[in-house]
Amino acid sequence: MGTIIYFLPMPETCECLKKLYRKLAMKHHPDAGGDTETMKAVNAEYEVLFFQLKDVHKNAQGEKYTAHKESSEVPEDFIAIINILIRFENVQIEIIGQFIWVSGDTKPYRDILKEQGFKWHSQKHNWYLAPTWYVKFNRKRKFSMDDIRNMWGTQDVETQPMDKLEAVPA
Secondary structure: OOOOOOOOOOOOOHHHHHHHHHHHHHHHOHHHOOOHHHHHHHHHHHHHHHHHHOOEEEOOOOOEEEOOOOOOOOHHHHHHHHHHHOOOOOEEEEEEOOEEEEEEOOHHHHHHHHHOOOEEEOOOOEEEEOOOOOOOOOOOOOOOHHHHHHHHOOEEEOOOOHHHOOOOOO
C-alpha cells in the first residue's frame, strides 16, 4: 500500500506542517466522526514529514531559518498534545515560533497542562510549552506577547469539545 499524501503542497516549515496536521486532526479524528484508518494515515505521514522539517522554521517576516539547536521533539509528542488541546473550551491556543501558548479560561485545565509539561508565565498570564532545547536565561529586555508574535509569527488553533465537533465532508 502506497503512502497517502495529505500534505499537498509540501509544507515548507515545521510550523506549516503542524498547522496542516491540526486541520486534518479536526477533520479526521474518530471522535469528530472521522475514519480511524484515515487518521492513522495522517499520523503516519506527519511522522515522516516531521523528521524532514523539524529544524526548518520561518519567522514573522517570512524568512526561513534552521534551528540553532537540534530539537529532540518527536512527532508523537505534538500529536498527543494537539489531541488533548483541541478538546479545551474557552481557551486560545497559539503556536508562536517553536512555543505553544495557551491563554483564556485555563483554570479547569491547569493540571492537564502541567502534566503535558506546560509552564505558567506569571507576567504574561499564559501557559507555554517550550521546545526541548530551550534554556531560560535572564534578559535585560522583557518581551510582551505582541513583541513575541511580531518576531516569530503566530498561528491560532481552533478548539471545540469533541462532543460538539461535526464531521467535515470530504
